[in-house]
Amino acid sequence: MNIIELRxxxxxxxxxxxxxxxxxxxxxxxxxxxxxxxxAGKTTLLKIISGIMSPxxxxxxxxxxxxxxxxxxxxxxxxxxxxxxxxxxxxxxxxDFIRRLFSLNHRRQVEDILRGHGLWERxxxxxxxxxxxxxxxxxxxxxxxxxxxxFILDEPFTGLDHRWRSAILAKIxxxxxxxxxxxxxxxxxxxxxxxxxxxxxxxxxxxxxIRDREEVDTAEIYxxxxxxxxxxx
Amino acid sequence: MxxxxxxxxxxxxxxxxELRGKESLSLMLFLSLLLLxxxxxxLDTGKENVSSLAPGILWVVFTFSGILGMGRTSMAExxxxxxxxxxxxxxxxxxxxxxxxxxxxxxxxxMEMFTxxxxxxxxxxxxxxxxxxxxxxxxxxxxxxxxxxxxxFSFLTTAxxxxxxxxxxxxxxxxxxxxxxxxxxxxxxxxxxxGGAGKWIQIMAVFDVLYFAVSLLLFRYIIxx
Numbered sequence: 443m444n445i446i447e448l449r450x451x452x453x454x455x456x457x458x459x460x461x462x463x464x465x466x467x468x469x470x471x472x473x474x475x476x477x478x479x480x481x482a483g484k485t486t487l488l489k490i491i492s493g494i495m496s497p498x499x500x501x502x503x504x505x506x507x508x509x510x511x512x513x514x515x516x517x518x519x520x521x522x523x524x525x526x527x528x529x530x531x532x533x534x535x536x537x538d539f540i541r542r543l544f545s546l547n548h549r550r551q552v553e554d555i556l557r558g559h560g561l562w563e564r565x566x567x568x569x570x571x572x573x574x575x576x577x578x579x580x581x582x583x584x585x586x587x588x589x590x591x592x593f594i595l596d597e598p599f600t601g602l603d604h605r606w607r608s609a610i611l612a613k614i615x616x617x618x619x620x621x622x623x624x625x626x627x628x629x630x631x632x633x634x635x636x637x638x639x640x641x642x643x644x645x646x647x648x649x650x651x652i653r654d655r656e657e658v659d660t661a662e663i664y665x666x667x668x669x670x671x672x673x674x675x
Numbered sequence: 676m677x678x679x680x681x682x683x684x685x686x687x688x689x690x691x692x693e694l695r696g697k698e699s700l701s702l703m704l705f706l707s708l709l710l711l712x713x714x715x716x717x718l719d720t721g722k723e724n725v726s727s728l729a730p731g732i733l734w735v736v737f738t739f740s741g742i743l744g745m746g747r748t749s750m751a752e753x754x755x756x757x758x759x760x761x762x763x764x765x766x767x768x769x770x771x772x773x774x775x776x777x778x779x780x781x782x783x784x785x786m787e788m789f790t791x792x793x794x795x796x797x798x799x800x801x802x803x804x805x806x807x808x809x810x811x812x813x814x815x816x817x818x819x820x821x822x823x824x825x826x827x828f829s830f831l832t833t834a835x836x837x838x839x840x841x842x843x844x845x846x847x848x849x850x851x852x853x854x855x856x857x858x859x860x861x862x863x864x865x866x867x868x869x870g871g872a873g874k875w876i877q878i879m880a881v882f883d884v885l886y887f888a889v890s891l892l893l894f895r896y897i898i899x900x
Contacts, residue, residue, distance in 0.1 A: 492763075493899075494759070494762075494899075496899075512767075512768075515762055515763050516763075516764075516765055518763060519763060520759060520763055522756060522759070524755045524756040525755050525756075526755060526756050526757055526758075526759040526760050527755055527757060527760075528688065528692060528751065528755075528757045528760075529754060529755055529757075530692050530695040530696035530698075530751070531688070531691055531692060531695060532695075535688075535691055536760075539684060539687075539688045539760070540760060540764070542680070542681075542684035542687070543681055543684050543760070543761065543764040543765065543766050544764060544765060545677060545680060545765070568695065584760065588763070588764070590763075
């Protein structure tokens with residue numbers, strides 16, 4: 443069953459076409475990795491899917507019904523380039539705020555999530571005193587309290603060292619095992635490929651391909667990045 | 676219940692943010708003190724004049740300190756796109772709006788109480804503190820109107836690069852009826868003028884209802900795009 447479907451989605455910024463007629467679907471419980479050079483339209487696409495941005499044209503379906511932005515927002519977790527954290531608050535205060543918004547009483551669960559993301563020791567520190575990688579981990583940790591149906595992650599590995607990349611990869615795999623859908627954009631070819639059930643490559647607002655992982659090897663993705671003069675991770 | 680629960684969570688978070696960052700209330704208090712000092716030097720505020728000047732001075736201070744404070748509470752949401760935590764939660768846009776109105780209202784009321792106290796001391800006009808019970812309805816309705824409109828416009832303008840410059844230009848024309856009502860009702864009460872403050876209080880109440888209804892409808896669209 444498709445959780446999300448896009449039909450002929452276009453996005454125009456004045457004269458510039460950011461997305462030119464995107465058709466795609468996301469099945470329940472699958473992970474799609476979006477590759478593409480900077481400016482290809484990955485962030486725009488993820489913002490449209492998450493309901494933050496409206497398309498100029500096209501149809502979106504959520505659970506086979508016409509899209510309501512407020513519906514998807516209640517069921518999705520979106521991690522963009524910014525962390526969506528209150529930087530003056532401590533780690534625990536940020537998590538507590540989310541817990542209250544979701545009317546959850548499981549303080550123990552918050553502790554487990556923070557431990558799992560290596561942030562328990564820093565729980566009383568203000569977010570603005572954390573490293574970039576820690577902020578990113580905390581931003582992702584929030585998604586685990588929310589327990590949404592779909593995780594939309596725009597460059598989730600930015601600022602993470604090798605050890606934490608592996609840890610986050612394992613966590614995203616756990617999400618998949620729980621039957622949640624995941625949409626990721628990344629420049630990290632190996633990690634993105636390993637996670638994906640399907641791989642997509644976006645260029646100038648259009649898909650060059652969207653195929654099952656087995657049909658695409660990493661050399662092809664590296665080759666595409668090379669041909670576009672971009673460094674892939 | 677859930678609706679108010681989310682609004683209270685947002686209020687609680689804003690109080691914590693203020694305690695940690697001191698970016699809104701402390702700036703408002705500093706600006707109000709600064710403006711009172713400037714007016715004290717610029718105007719002839721002798722015993723015989725202070726009573727007639729007080730309403731104008733105080734509402735100018737409330738207005739501009741309020742703009743500064745409400746702009747800051749919205750900026751805290753825009754920094755790092757923190758407001759998306761609320762958008763991607765079961766909290767509705769309406770409870771988000773109510774939560775922000777409550778926190779702005781709280782900070783504005785605290786600022787106004789301090790301003791009145793500073794005013795009484797600086798201008799040697801203790802009478803205003805004694806008359807607080809009579810002044811309170813006008814003050815509260817005016818402050819509520821400020822918060823209802825300010826929450827909407829500050830969130831709208833902080834999305835723009837010129838947000839803090841734009842805010843007064845959008846906000847001030849809309850709250851003119853509130854400022855007019857606030858100044859007039861205070862003037863009538865402080866100076867015992869004929870006409871009664873009740874008429875102005877009623878006008879402010881009607882505008883508050885209008886602001887509330889329109890802002891509640893529009894806030895959803897502001898956070899969606």
